[in-house]
Amino acid sequence: MLNVAQYHVAYGQSEVLHGLDFTVAPGEIIAIMGRNGMGKTTLMKSLMGIVPTSNGAAAVDGVDITTMKSYERVSKGIAYVPQGRMIFPTMTVQENIETGLTISGRSKVPGDIYDLFPVLLDMKGRRGGNLSGGQQQQLAIARALATNPKVLLLDEPTEGIQPSIIREMGRVLKRIRDERGLSIVVSEQVLSFALDVADRVLVLENGRLVHDEPRASVDEEKVSAFLSV
Amino acid sequence: MFADYSWTELGSIFAMQGFAGLILFSVFVLMALGLAIIFGQMGVINMAHGEFMILGAYVTYLCSNIVETYIPSLFGIYFFFAMALAFVAAGALGALVEWSLIRHLYKRPLDTLLATWGLSLILQQAYRSIFGAREVGVSLPNWLLGSVPLTDIIEIPINGIFVMVLTLVIAIGVYFILFRSRMGMQTRAVVQNRVMAGAVGINTEKVDRHTFALGCGIAGIAGSAFTMIGSTGPTAGQLYIVDTFLIVVFGGAASLLGTIASSFAISQAQSTMEFFLSGSMAKVLTLLTVVGILMLRPEGLFSLKIRR
Numbered sequence: 321m322l323n324v325a326q327y328h329v330a331y332g333q334s335e336v337l338h339g340l341d342f343t344v345a346p347g348e349i350i351a352i353m354g355r356n357g358m359g360k361t362t363l364m365k366s367l368m369g370i371v372p373t374s375n376g377a378a379a380v381d382g383v384d385i386t387t388m389k390s391y392e393r394v395s396k397g398i399a400y401v402p403q404g405r406m407i408f409p410t411m412t413v414q415e416n417i418e419t420g421l422t423i424s425g426r427s428k429v430p431g432d433i434y435d436l437f438p439v440l441l442d443m444k445g446r447r448g449g450n451l452s453g454g455q456q457q458q459l460a461i462a463r464a465l466a467t468n469p470k471v472l473l474l475d476e477p478t479e480g481i482q483p484s485i486i487r488e489m490g491r492v493l494k495r496i497r498d499e500r501g502l503s504i505v506v507s508e509q510v511l512s513f514a515l516d517v518a519d520r521v522l523v524l525e526n527g528r529l530v531h532d533e534p535r536a537s538v539d540e541e542k543v544s545a546f547l548s549v
Numbered sequence: 550m551f552a553d554y555s556w557t558e559l560g561s562i563f564a565m566q567g568f569a570g571l572i573l574f575s576v577f578v579l580m581a582l583g584l585a586i587i588f589g590q591m592g593v594i595n596m597a598h599g600e601f602m603i604l605g606a607y608v609t610y611l612c613s614n615i616v617e618t619y620i621p622s623l624f625g626i627y628f629f630f631a632m633a634l635a636f637v638a639a640g641a642l643g644a645l646v647e648w649s650l651i652r653h654l655y656k657r658p659l660d661t662l663l664a665t666w667g668l669s670l671i672l673q674q675a676y677r678s679i680f681g682a683r684e685v686g687v688s689l690p691n692w693l694l695g696s697v698p699l700t701d702i703i704e705i706p707i708n709g710i711f712v713m714v715l716t717l718v719i720a721i722g723v724y725f726i727l728f729r730s731r732m733g734m735q736t737r738a739v740v741q742n743r744v745m746a747g748a749v750g751i752n753t754e755k756v757d758r759h760t761f762a763l764g765c766g767i768a769g770i771a772g773s774a775f776t777m778i779g780s781t782g783p784t785a786g787q788l789y790i791v792d793t794f795l796i797v798v799f800g801g802a803a804s805l806l807g808t809i810a811s812s813f814a815i816s817q818a819q820s821t822m823e824f825f826l827s828g829s830m831a832k833v834l835t836l837l838t839v840v841g842i843l844m845l846r847p848e849g850l851f852s853l854k855i856r857r
């Protein structure tokens with residue numbers, strides 16, 4: 321569903337990602353692990369068209385998106401839940417989700433989104449900025465799902481969220497995958513969450529993928545060695 | 550200063566100055582609405598806003614002359630065409646300016662101040678070259694002339710009432726565009742987080758252009774209304790731009806209601822004080838009050854209470 325080949329990303333002269341290759345199958349959840357500064361967020365941003373790709377290619381469902389602008393990528397099926405949520409604080413919960421409907425041109429929020437996140441239905445008239453961190457995270461996921469994506473990118477979704485909500489989020493992500501059959505790429509530092517949701521675990525170290533293994537055979541100690549400072 | 554007047558005279562003075570203030574209020578609101586969109590929403594300091602208004606005024610002037618000369622039968626209703634044309638002309642110029650100038654400066658807000666100030670000088674000279682340095686006035690159709698006598702001493706000019714009704718209609722229209730329409734929702738999303746708006750599928754460049762054009766178009770309508778109460782000259786926009794920024798900041802940058810409330814307060818204060826004191830003294834007092842209130846409430850009169 322998502323094909324990334326020889327993917328290089330640089331800020332000016334300093335290259336951050338040195339040629340990544342990976343594919344995500346339809347309905348697969350992959351976790352990209354790595355410590356701070358290893359390039360996880362850069363990878364997400366460049367897949368979303370926020371940071372330009374310097375070399376290589378990315379394709380969604382066979383369509384090359386490497387040089388597209390963000391909103392064009394959304395129409396090709398990529399959705400993004402950024403680090404720090406980045407919901408629109410002065411807009412209501414419902415309006416926040418509706419921004420995701422721009423591409424499809426629909427005007428009503430589909431009911432299945434509120435089914436996934438019933439708390440958002442209760443709060444649909446509240447301003448996004450007044451929600452708690454966990455609720456904002458759900459809102460950011462709901463907004464991304466409103467674009468009806470084929471590939472969902474989540475950048476450190478567990479950051480700053482309490483453990484019970486993290487477990488709940490793991491369940492929701494798997495439910496989304498099962499119901500919609502979409503592929504999910506989640507970047508993560510928390511190993512337990514990654515092992516909980518992912519079918520495959522990749523480790524990003526200094527801008528290179530140094531480890532790629534299915535969940536079933538993952539050696540926890542080896543992966544956590546990459547994560548420890 | 551009140552001692553020279555009897556009570557009835559004072560009452561009438563307040564009523565008539567209050568009404569003059571209402572007309573000033575209307576022009577302020579129309580100008581400030583455009584600026585509230587461009588400055589309050591987009592964060593672009595548009596020093597050329599007054600010149601967009603004057604463009605609308607000149608378009609109205611041209612319309613009035615052309616209609617009067619060639620199709621005098623339509624003279625009674627030319628003003629409505631003129632307003633629509635003023636909106637289109639100012640909006641089109643706005644879109645052009647956004648495309649050629651402003652869009653390169655979204656990440657450098659202070660540079661927009663310099664760039665648009667330069668633009669305002671260019672436009673002023675362009676008006677001077679095209680229309681001449683002398684101020685021009687439009688001729689109004691008969692039904693807009695005259696006044697309605699309320700009592701023996703209080704009279705209310707009809708064009709003032711017209712300007713106020715116009716302002717009301719436009720203010721409601723802007724509210725619906727910004728808060729009840731799809732375009733408004735996209736505008737607010739882009740304004741709050743341009744990068745993220747793109748990442749949920751909004752074409753941010755298109756939205757920016759439309760928003761800027763809308764703000765300029767409303768300034769054009771303000772110019773159209775302005776012709777009824779003042780004469781149009783190349784530099785007339787300059788007189789209003791500072792007041793307009795003051796209103797938008799005082800009202801709370803992102804709030805339409807605040808913009809309207811602060812235009813009301815400032816225009817009424819000025820108009821009433823100008824009668825009893827000199828014009829500059831009135832301005833000094835208004836500014837001091839505004840500065841005082843802004844020290845207590847830096848976000849303006851009306852600001853949204855949310856976590857940031």
